[in-house]
Amino acid sequence: MTMTHAASAKRHSPPPAWRKPVLMGAPLVLLLVAFLVFPVGQLLALSVYNGQGFTLAPYAQLFASSLYVTVLWITLKISLATTLVAVVAAYPVAYLISIAKGPAKSRLIFWVLLSFWTSFLVRAFAWVVILGRNGVVNSTLMSLGIIDSPADLLYGFGAVLVGMVHAMLPLAVMTMLAVMENIDRTLPRAAGTLGAKPGTAFWTVYFPLSLPGVAASAIMVFVSAIGFFIVPALLGGRKETMITQLIIDQVQQTLNWGLAGAISVLLLTVVLVVFVLYDRVFGFASLTGESAVVRNRDTAMRRLGGRVLAALGSASDALIGLLPRRHPLRGRSEKPVALTAFVWLLLVLISLPAFLMIPLSVGKGGLAWPPSGFTLQWYQQLLDSPIWMQALWRSIVVAFGTGLLSMAIGVPAAFLMVRSRMRGKGAMLAFILSPIVVPRMIIAVGMFYVFAQMGLVGTILGLVIGHTVVAVPYVVMTMMAVLRNYDTRLDLAAQSLGARPLAALRHVTFPILGAGMLSSFLFAFATSFDELTISLFSSGGLSATLPKQFWDEVTLQVSPVIAAVSTGLLLFVATLIFVADRLRRRSLAG
Amino acid sequence: MSSSSLSVQGLAKRYGDFVALAPTDLVVADGEFLTLLGPSGSGKTTLLSLLAGLVPPDGGSVRIGSQDVTYAPPYERDIGVVFQNYALFPHMTIEENIAFPLKMRKVGAADAKRRAREALEMVHLPHIAGRYPRELSGGQQQRVALARCMVYKPSIILMDEPLGALDKKLREHMQLEIKRLHREMGTTVVYVTHDQEEAMTMSDRICLMNAGRIEQLGTPADLYFRPRSLFVADFLGESNILPAALRSRSGDEVEIGLGTQGIPGRALANGNDLPPGTEVRVMVRPQNLTVARGAGNAAGGLQGRVSEVMVTGSLTKVYMEPLDGKLPPLVAAFPTRNEADAVRIDDVLTLSWSGRDAVVIADAARAAGTA
Ligand SMILES: Nc1ncnc2c1ncn2[C@@H]1O[C@H](COP(=O)(O)OP(=O)(O)O)[C@@H](O)[C@H]1O
Ligand SMILES: [Mg+2]
Numbered sequence: 001m002t003m004t005h006a007a008s009a010k011r012h013s014p015p016p017a018w019r020k021p022v023l024m025g026a027p028l029v030l031l032l033v034a035f036l037v038f039p040v041g042q043l044l045a046l047s048v049y050n051g052q053g054f055t056l057a058p059y060a061q062l063f064a065s066s067l068y069v070t071v072l073w074i075t076l077k078i079s080l081a082t083t084l085v086a087v088v089a090a091y092p093v094a095y096l097i098s099i100a101k102g103p104a105k106s107r108l109i110f111w112v113l114l115s116f117w118t119s120f121l122v123r124a125f126a127w128v129v130i131l132g133r134n135g136v137v138n139s140t141l142m143s144l145g146i147i148d149s150p151a152d153l154l155y156g157f158g159a160v161l162v163g164m165v166h167a168m169l170p171l172a173v174m175t176m177l178a179v180m181e182n183i184d185r186t187l188p189r190a191a192g193t194l195g196a197k198p199g200t201a202f203w204t205v206y207f208p209l210s211l212p213g214v215a216a217s218a219i220m221v222f223v224s225a226i227g228f229f230i231v232p233a234l235l236g237g238r239k240e241t242m243i244t245q246l247i248i249d250q251v252q253q254t255l256n257w258g259l260a261g262a263i264s265v266l267l268l269t270v271v272l273v274v275f276v277l278y279d280r281v282f283g284f285a286s287l288t289g290e291s292a293v294v295r296n297r298d299t300a301m302r303r304l305g306g307r308v309l310a311a312l313g314s315a316s317d318a319l320i321g322l323l324p325r326r327h328p329l330r331g332r333s334e335k336p337v338a339l340t341a342f343v344w345l346l347l348v349l350i351s352l353p354a355f356l357m358i359p360l361s362v363g364k365g366g367l368a369w370p371p372s373g374f375t376l377q378w379y380q381q382l383l384d385s386p387i388w389m390q391a392l393w394r395s396i397v398v399a400f401g402t403g404l405l406s407m408a409i410g411v412p413a414a415f416l417m418v419r420s421r422m423r424g425k426g427a428m429l430a431f432i433l434s435p436i437v438v439p440r441m442i443i444a445v446g447m448f449y450v451f452a453q454m455g456l457v458g459t460i461l462g463l464v465i466g467h468t469v470v471a472v473p474y475v476v477m478t479m480m481a482v483l484r485n486y487d488t489r490l491d492l493a494a495q496s497l498g499a500r501p502l503a504a505l506r507h508v509t510f511p512i513l514g515a516g517m518l519s520s521f522l523f524a525f526a527t528s529f530d531e532l533t534i535s536l537f538s539s540g541g542l543s544a545t546l547p548k549q550f551w552d553e554v555t556l557q558v559s560p561v562i563a564a565v566s567t568g569l570l571l572f573v574a575t576l577i578f579v580a581d582r583l584r585r586r587s588l589a590g
Numbered sequence: 591m592s593s594s595s596l597s598v599q600g601l602a603k604r605y606g607d608f609v610a611l612a613p614t615d616l617v618v619a620d621g622e623f624l625t626l627l628g629p630s631g632s633g634k635t636t637l638l639s640l641l642a643g644l645v646p647p648d649g650g651s652v653r654i655g656s657q658d659v660t661y662a663p664p665y666e667r668d669i670g671v672v673f674q675n676y677a678l679f680p681h682m683t684i685e686e687n688i689a690f691p692l693k694m695r696k697v698g699a700a701d702a703k704r705r706a707r708e709a710l711e712m713v714h715l716p717h718i719a720g721r722y723p724r725e726l727s728g729g730q731q732q733r734v735a736l737a738r739c740m741v742y743k744p745s746i747i748l749m750d751e752p753l754g755a756l757d758k759k760l761r762e763h764m765q766l767e768i769k770r771l772h773r774e775m776g777t778t779v780v781y782v783t784h785d786q787e788e789a790m791t792m793s794d795r796i797c798l799m800n801a802g803r804i805e806q807l808g809t810p811a812d813l814y815f816r817p818r819s820l821f822v823a824d825f826l827g828e829s830n831i832l833p834a835a836l837r838s839r840s841g842d843e844v845e846i847g848l849g850t851q852g853i854p855g856r857a858l859a860n861g862n863d864l865p866p867g868t869e870v871r872v873m874v875r876p877q878n879l880t881v882a883r884g885a886g887n888a889a890g891g892l893q894g895r896v897s898e899v900m901v902t903g904s905l906t907k908v909y910m911e912p913l914d915g916k917l918p919p920l921v922a923a924f925p926t927r928n929e930a931d932a933v934r935i936d937d938v939l940t941l942s943w944s945g946r947d948a949v950v951i952a953d954a955a956r957a958a959g960t961a
Binding site for chain 2: 487489490492493494495496497498499500501503507508511512
């Protein structure tokens with residue numbers, strides 16, 4: 001119980017202060033340098049270097065015809081429209097979740113998460129079925145006699161916008177929610193006691209505080225949308241081609257790496273400009289939910305903004321005043337009925353498409369609506385297909401590998417980001433999060449180029465590395481959030497009670513952080529399980545993952561087996577969320 | 591109480607340019623109850639954390655017993671720490687919490703369980719072993735934290751404002767409890783608080799801190815009756831601090847003249863060896879002022895007009911404006927009397943005191959100015 005001489009004798013000088021941070025941060029930094037910076041750099045370099053020397057030929061080609069600029073313009077238009085609609089629709093959902101309590105809150109979050117984690121592919125494919133010539137909408141309208149020949153709903157701007165908004169809405173909600181949860185609930189109420197009516201209190205107090213969340217979700221949606229290709233490829237026509245699709249063409253069909261590099265430079269430039277603007281106005285800190293403080297801006301802008309908000313406030317109060325008054329004294333505790341109804345309608349709408357896959361997967365009539373009869377033949381075909389089964393198995397292995405690797409290098413980095421006071425932390429965090437910022441397509445193509453040289457194409461290891469690069473920022477972010485809520489005095493207490501650092505981790509830190517760590521792991525697992533862009537290139541021709549196999553089937557021939565796969569994925573995700581939530585609750589209950 | 595259990599030399603800590611603890615020397619005797627007292631931000635937690643090895647120092651050394659532990663991690667020091675918010679492990683039962691340090695010391699499970707139960711009995715909570723921390727009240731959590739710290743009999747226990755979150759009644763109860771346990775176990779305790787009453791009731795010695803340094807170290811009576819600086823006089827309870835000039839010295843007492851009129855009085859020199867004529871401050875505690883009604887016998891005594899009377903149970907406090915307008919307001923305290931002869935607002939009172947109950951405080955700023 002007294003300490004040993006040996007133990008204290010070796011501690012006469014302080015241990016070097018740099019060693020721990022380096023050990024904790026280095027693996028992640030090395031991974032990103034080797035498999036993000038290097039590949040993307042290679043790809044960009046290919047646009048000005050053709051094997052013999054410097055060239056600008058790809059750029060000449062890029063600007064020779066109006067094609068690429070037009071596509072860039074379309075891409076921006078679709079991305080901006082998607083951002084606008086998704087953010088506006090997400091606001092009431094996030095707001096309701098942030099004010100809800102107990103089981104109501106859990107239910108709301110469950111449905112948002114279900115959409116969030118349901119494969120992009122499944123959701124995009126569902127719209128093909130809904131909007132197709134024999135799809136849900138057309139059959140319904142025709143059977144009601146409203147139209148007598150099917151309308152062309154697919155392959156247009158409207159279809160793409162619907163699909164994109166549907167794909168991005170859950171992301172918008174989750175990002176916004178992170179900020180809204182941190183807004184002090186008492187502030188709008190304080191405004192009330194100071195004489196502000198509810199509308200004014202909302203628009204002049206709550207809304208400005210929630211703006212960083214709106215901004216964060218807008219930029220996340222915009223950046224994801226601009227690098228997206230699944231929705232425009234499945235739901236868009238010629239006129240809705242997005243720039244990422246051109247990159248795929250250059251790499252897969254014409255093998256023109258120089259041009260692919262040049263297009264990537266163009267895309268990356270647009271994204272960087274957007275990010276610089278964002279940082280100027282809001283600061284990156286708001287992205288991680290760290291601070292909900294908007295930096296001081298131009299005062300004229302501020303004054304104008306203030307007036308607009310005050311006007312909105314008075315307008316809402318006037319509208320509220322027109323409504324029949326309910327018992328004024330009980331009014332305060334009343335539930336926001338209209339808001340709740342609206343949000344649930346929205347949640348049903350975003351969940352429904354994936355659920356349509358269930359009846360179709362057991363119907364005899366293929367993918368036409370309405371389904372007829374009952375059969376399990378599609379499931380039988382699925383189980384009998386070695387291609388699907390191998391893809392499933394490969395996806396599970398890769399996702400597990402990605403989860404483990406991401407945790408192994410992401411958790412120490414998150415500890416470093418939250419606990420240390422080192423210099424350059426902001427820069428390091430920005431670097432760690434950069435895989436989210438760089439459009440996925442550029443990462444995927446660059447990685448393919450590098451993997452090909454290293455012989456990693458078509459290997460499990462290659463996929464695990466590739467998926468870890470894009471999954472690890474999410475692990476770091478979720479772990480940072482978890483660690484910020486963790487009382488570090490518990491570690492100190494454990495150490496003062498005699499626990500060595502590893503014992504303190506094992507007996508105290510990890511058990512308490514267990515639920516948070518599990519959800520980080522699941523985040524990485526699910527990111528990998530649903531990853532298509534990197535797998536599209538790096539899985540090689542023969543060793544497809546589940547999303548890659550799905551993609552190949554959908555783009556080549558559409559069979560009801562897809563509906564069976566979709567149903568399976570949906571149930572898998574629902575189970576996962578349910579189990580994760582159960583585990584979280586059990587750990588909270590002690 | 592003879593050998594030193596803990597000694598600190600030149601111990602210092604900076605955060606960037608900010609000096610959280612200036613180089614500090616401190617020796618704590620075996621079995622002593624030493625309190626670090628001071629306003630918030632004065633460096634108490636910093637000093638305690640350095641003793642516990644929770645943060646590394648920028649200089650100086652820490653010895654526990656005969657060992658230099660300056661850079662030893664907490665788990666290699668033979669200490670126990672009670673944290674302000676208890677830091678009970680939320681995922682362990684009370685018994686598991688208490689058995690944790692034993693488990694870390696490789697004590698067998700059965701033995702650990704028995705000792706954990708004993709520790710719980712010592713803090714009068716034998717029935718809650720199977721519960722989780724959040725199922726306990728603040729006072730119970732506090733006692734569990736104590737039990738967890740004492741179960742492995744560390745040679746030193748460090749406590750950082752352990753009673754800060756409790757209400758007054760519970761706090762007083764726990765103060766007695768901690769004193770009792772300290773007596774029974776004979777452990778050295780370093781205790782942090784910003785509450786001067788708590789420090790006075792519990793400590794063998796008080797180490798009063800201010801702005802990252804030790805302002806004065808001594809018994810509660812030393813600090814209360816013989817403060818070395820205005821800060822100390824002011825921090826420990828109410829006092830009258832009056833400007834005065836030294837007249838003459840006799841033994842350890844001095845003759846003084848108060849205020850502009852040079853009202854005569856006596857005070858302890860308190861080790862200050864200053865020449866006659868030096869401007870100083872004189873401190874008298876309210877309860878050491880004797881109050882007489884009316885203008886008194888000798889014209890020119892210290893007189894005040896009553897501006898406020900407060901009855902706080904057993905004591906009555908009287909606040910006065912001195913008739914010599916240059917003196918600060920005065921406060922006197924005496925046992926509450928029957929209403930018949932109670933003091934009323936606007937009464938004029940005459941105040942006197944014994945030379946043993948007043949003390950000279952060298953006024954560093956003014957001394958420097960006149961030198
Ligand atoms: N980790 C830290 N980083 C920067 N400053 C600190 C840190 N810890 C304490 N300080 C500063 O050191 C001073 C002393 O703090 P502390 O020892 O906690 O005071 P006390 O416990 O007496 O209230 C305070 O001004 C505090 O702001
Ligand atoms: Mg403190």
